[in-house]
Amino acid sequence: MTPASDPRAEAVARCAAPGGDREEAAAAVRRLLVADGHCPPEEADAAAADLVGLARHYGNRPFTPLEEVRRELGLDRGGFGRLLELFARLPELRSAVLAGPAGKYWSNTLLPLEERGVLDAALAGKPAFPHIVGLYPGPTCMFRCHFCVRVTGARYPHSALGNGNAALASVIDEMPTDNPHALYVSGGLEPLTNPGLGDLISRAAGRGFSMTLYTNSFALTEKALAGESGLWDLGAIRTSLYGLTDEEYEATTGKRNAFRRVDANLRRFQRMRAEREAPVRLGLNHIVLPGRAERLLDVVDFIAELNAVAPERPVDFLNLREDYSGRPDGALSVQERAELRRILLEFEEKVRRVTPTLAVDYGYALHALKSGADAQLVRIRPETMRPAAHPQAAVQVDVLGDVYLYREAGFPGLPGADRYIAGRVGPGSSLSGVVERFVNERVHVAPRPGDEYFMDGFDQVVAARLNQLEADVDAGWREGRGFLR
Incomplete structure (x- = not known):
């Protein structure tokens, strides 16, 4: 046997x-x-x-x-x-x-950070170059998504782009090159609204970075793909999918006829990357909302249609996340949990049958729920936020050169977000210098109610892990701290 x-x-x-x-x-x-x-x-x-x-x-x-x-x-x-x-x-x-059921927490986030000593540096209060750096180059956005924390109408001045892109370029130039996935492009605001984005991507690719662009793809037009040649130097384009009809898109983004444009852009991109034999990967990000889980089955059909445009280059990946933030403590009722699990299993079977090459990432909670376990995301509250944050793990740099400690804080004019700026990159000020000063000077930000919304899922997981490790050390379990290492 x-x-x-x-x-x-x-x-x-x-x-x-x-x-x-x-x-x-x-x-x-x-x-x-x-x-x-x-x-x-x-x-x-x-x-x-x-x-x-x-x-x-x-x-x-x-x-x-x-x-x-x-x-x-x-x-x-x-x-x-x-x-x-x-x-x-x-x-x-x-x-x-x-x-x-919680395996994705360990394999996707906790153990990789342990392996590189990121969490040890954060616990010890020692400066370290951020493990992951997000570039937020977008000066504006064409959408007004109802879930977005952006202040309506807020944008960066066009005059800031020259110096801002120079600051982002300097960040790229000082990045250690031992991790090709240490840089990504997102927002904040829509990255494709920055006309210098292609140059930044090519600069990073020239140093060996395989960057993912997080975008709504509304501006991923033929003109952009032809004029911004650096877009073809990306490792991946990850498009947020806000629905499958113009009506669904308008209800979420406030933009009329948006879905048809995004759909056309993605189909064109499919054809162009096949013609160019470009290695850039294409993926989608879709959030499962309460009462709309059945829509997952239609997402498979949409991906199949994109695949039919370029059968030799099918869509590479789909990232699924859930947003039940309106539920108490993010918990689903027994009935909702059973229904969502049923749909996820049906979705998984349909993917195998209709889009067999598609890699699906279910994230932390949906992975657990699909396996039959209760699905609740980690939730950090103001009283469990870490005043020193965790710049050793990740920071975000916007088009002004401001270095944000949390991923959902990098929006212009967002009340209270400026408290989470560690410093500014610019002439005479490097990213490593900003982080070193912030950590060595023991800068602490006193959390206020609502500050937890500046943290995305990654930030919440890192904070929860650091709290756990600190509790283990304080209780005398330094050698075994964190259980798995």
């Missing part, structure tokens, strides 16, 4: 997943402990049950401080320390955590 077909191995692999057999998994772990000499037989039963309990907990709730879990298991500090050591010796259990 091969390991892949061994039911005992399968029981361990699925122990953190909904429906996993806890007793069968514990029996399999007990055999591993005894066979490999990790634990005396008389202690193996209790240890195996607790190890499976750890895997189940952190496969579903990755941000729990260790001391809280120790109390739940009823272990003294010595016994819990030995349990953590045993867990580290069994890679099968680590794999089970990563395969659990």
Whole structure:
């Protein structure tokens, strides 16, 4: 019998997943402990049950401080320390955590940041060049999306573009080149409204960066693609999809006839990248809203239509996210959760059948819900925000050169957002210098009610992780802090 077909191995692999057999998994772990000499037989039963309990907990709730879990298991500090050591010796259990409903938190964000020492630097209050840098070059936006925090009509002056693009170029020039995905282009406001965007992208590509452009694609016209040749140097274009009809787009963005234009632009882009044999990837971002989950099935049909324009270059990826922010604590009712899971499974089957080459990223919450677990996003409140933020992990630089600590703060005129500007890049002021001054001078921003909305999902996850790590260190668990490393 091969390991892949061994039911005992399968029981361990699925122990953190909904429906996993806890007793069968514990029996399999007990055999591993005894066979490999990790634990005396008389202690193996209790240890195996607790190890499976750890895997189940952190496969579903990755941000729990260790001391809280120790109390739940009823272990003294010595016994819990030995349990953590045993867990580290069994890679099968680590794999089970990563395969659990919360696995995307671990694999997509937490462990990559751990690997590069980003979280250690943030915890220690040591300056480090930001792991990820967002460039926000857009001076304005043609949409007025109802969910956007932008101040209506606010824009950057056209006169700021010259010096602003020079500041963004200087950021590109000082970026370390050990991570080709460390730079992305977004907003803030719509990046394609900056006529110098192509030059910035080519500059970054020349240094080895494969940047993703986050855009609404309203301005991704044939003229732009012909005139801004640097757009073809992108690693990917990720288009926010606000509906599938003009009426849906207008209800969300306030712009008439917007969908037909975005649709035409994407079809043209499909043809042009096929003709050019351009390596730039094309993807869509779609937010699942309450009461509109069934629309997911129509999104598959839309992607299939884009694929038909250039069958040899189908759409590469789809990022799905959910927005149930209007629900108490972001929680879905039992009925909503069951209905959304049913639709997600139907959607997944339709993707396999209709758009088989499409890579779908379900994000943190939808991945958990699809696997059958309760889906709730991490939620940071003002009282759990970190006054020193986390510039070692990420910052955003707008067209004025202002360096923002959080991704949803980079909008002109947004009340309170200027408190989250770490400094300004410009003549005599580099990005590394801005971050170093902010960290070394121990600048703290006192959070106010509503400030949590300056944080996007990534910011919330990083803050939650740092809070967890700090709690572990304060409780004396420095060596095991964060559980998985």
